[in-house]
Amino acid sequence: MVSTAQRTLEMWLLLGPDAVVPVAGRCSYRSDRPYEVEVAFISRGRTIATWQFARDLLLDGLDGEAGEGDVRVRPVHGPYGQRHVHIDLSTDDTVCALSVRATELTSWLEQTTAIVPPGQESRHVDMDVHLARLLAGKC
Secondary structure, eight states: OOEEEEEEEEEEEETTEEEEEEEEEEEEEEETTTTTTEEEETTTEEEEEEEEEEHHHHHHHTSSSSSOOOOEEEEOOOGGOOEEEEEEEEEESEEEEEEEEHHHHHHHHHHHHHHSSOOGGGGGOHHHHHHHHHHHOOO
């Protein structure tokens, strides 16, 4: 049986020092894909982009800088002492900088770790299913 955790988090697209745009991030986690999370970014009721990346990046990014390459995560202190987590998503020609409240992200990540504790992911991977998906070109 597949267990899931899904939550929509309020995020902000960082356009400049004083320019931010609210964006919803629908975060999804599945026990049959225990290493990854999916975040669908929603604006005006439409999904504008979907990214998949390692759950460990978010877990590690709560306390320090994590990631290299396309996804980088780091904690920051916002105005009035609020903790946020910045997520930078890079493509060949652009970087999308996002911010989310650390308390909201932490709460959702706690749901995922209750489903599959860190370090226990390999117990939940069905290699036959993943190999079949890979060979069928559905990864």
